[in-house]
Amino acid sequence: MRMNRRTALLGAATMGLAGGARRVRAASKYSPGVTDTEIKIGQTMPYSGNASAYGVAGRTQAAFFRMINDQGGINGRKINFISLDDGYSPPKTVELTRQLVERDQVLLMFYSLGTQTNTAIHKYMNQKKVPQLFVATGASKWGNPKAFPWTMGWSPDYHTEGAIHARAILSALPDAKIGILRQNDDMGNDYLDGIKEGLGPDGWKRVVADVTYEVTDPTVDSQILQIRNAGATAFLNVTTPKFAAQAIKKAAEIGWKPKHHLMSVSASVGAVLRPAGFENAQGIVTAQYVKDVSDPGWADAPDYKTWKSFMDTWNPTINPFEGSSVTGYASAITLVHVLKQCGDELTRENVMKQAASMHQLEIPMLLPGIKLNTSPTDFYPIQSVRLARFETDHWVLFGELQSRDVA
């Protein structure tokens, strides 16, 4: 390709024709943000404010693109990655996104973080026809190519995960009496929809308690008692970290030992299981899709070694055990794949087309067997997880790969 372009350029120069120059352009089609030497990519990320812990993902991606550039870039083009701090505030996200799209002229927005913040720019991105790629939120609404053909998620969404947990309970305990505790917000509702799908109409009859709490509540103790008293033998714990720890502790206190499923948003060993007490958390089940880097079992895996050496060389200021560094890394690799697939046709249309044609794609640091699949009607790249059980002080994977598609 490069040779062709040079030959064409030579021809144009010899003839001194403007038309020749136009023909050169035709060989490689670009949208704003792309030149022969550069691809401009934008992002908003909460580097400050309440959610600043997630900023690790953006820093890791910046380091990763520096490494890619050092190795020669993507098809000879360097990535110019502009990641701006929106402090998790939707109006700021709108302002910065408009700055990136209209002033800085980025090709696409990548892995901007937060459900509210992405909601604020959802319409705008689709009106402007600029890819809002691999948004970093678990909400289910990002995979709606009919209404929003320029927006795509990345991680398994809450709906998918809820469905998988529900099916796992039914297959392990066919006569289970199910209790659900969920946060009363969009996340809780997304999970509930998934659980309903996973259980099916018959399974839903097994639900003896579906209890909610507010994120402003001090504790969920009374809710736990309510679910226990309803006679639940299986427990779907759809809570955020603080409440997850409370629920685990309370259940142990009252001697209630249901089959306990904990959603991945609260599966952090450090933030949830340690405060709840490891002895209270034995046997709890969760779902994972990236490798847990605190698990010594992966030490010999080739992709773990590559990741570790990347972190040591290019991203030494970040604690490698902060979870967002792994998802940030894996999503950046996914973007590089899409851009490579685009070849020299780096238009926004082609970016979406390539993003929507991933087929059995394997990405480092995802759990073995998890593959990315998308199509023009399927905008959910990762839809598989593996279940893990808490043993002693870490998660142990068990069972087959679980996907929503197979349902």
Next chain:
Amino acid sequence: MAAIVNGWAMKKGFGLVAIIFWIVLALLPMVGLITEDPSFEYYMFMGQSMLIYAIAVLGLNLLIGFNGQISLGHSAFFALGAYTAAILMTFGGWPFWATLPVAGAVCFGAGFLFGFPALKLEGHYLALATFTLAIAVPQLLKYKPIAPWTGGVGGVLLDKPEPPEWLGLSVDQYLYYLCLIVAILMFWLVFNLLRSRSGLAMMAIRDHAMAAGTMGVDTALYKTVTFGISAGITGVAGGLSAITIAYVAPDSFTLQLAISFLVGLVVGGLASLPGCLIGGAFIVLVQNSAQSISDWMKTTFALRYDVPAWAIYGVLLLLLMYVMPTGVMGGITALRQKISGRRTTRVNAPSSTVVRPGKTAGETTPAA
């Protein structure tokens, strides 16, 4: 217009500058016809944000700069105004412009009611009481019984208003004019208020509440009404922000917003009307510049670690306060005095004692 001109002017002859300034602001969208700059619409959007923050700062200035009461909770009224506009547009099908007076009225009511108990509090205690508003409101917006209207955590998505075709304006130019017209109206309102007997009473309360009371000013009434008007103006700004952003969510109205209003106010200059515009611009521009400076430092000096943007913001703020302790407008006035070598007569703002209420009320800090 003439009123605003007078408000702008500290003395005769300076009024022309104000007229020219508002006209320049009104002509800015026309630049879009000349330049082919694709980012022009973005600059129009920035202009909207600056005007909106300027109005919010104006509301706060009326309270702090002209009446001597402190509020750390004006983000709450901004949120209330924004949600009022959003809910009326979504569930009432109201046209966007009609929601603004209602947003202002609702916030006036809320501010007036809050003003009653707050009357018992002075200075730092009032600051703390209003602080609770700023903290409570984002959580209250998620409260379950009202979630069908507020949208809970998810917030409310709106449609941006379409400009009528005969105007020939783009959406952002149109919204810019909306913000500009509302801003001019609000500045005109505040200016006239300050020139009236009520305005004099407000400032008298600020300068010496007891003396004002002795002279027959109903201090309690004036303080609550001022709190209400201040909240109302900030509420209108909130309504405008809902219309221009086309989305409201609890996370948009955090304590940090209340603090930015205060920063904008102090940077622009307490008890200065043009200072509000400077404050509005400062809120929008300086946060972004801090990040650019941080990036520039990292690449230029090949630093291993990021320079925290908020630390740079802090340093910028400190420098500014060191160079111009009474805000930009105060600094400009001081500079003019130095150059002309004579004292200008102070009209609107004889003194500002807000930071030292009570005992040291006699101490004065000149403001623009």
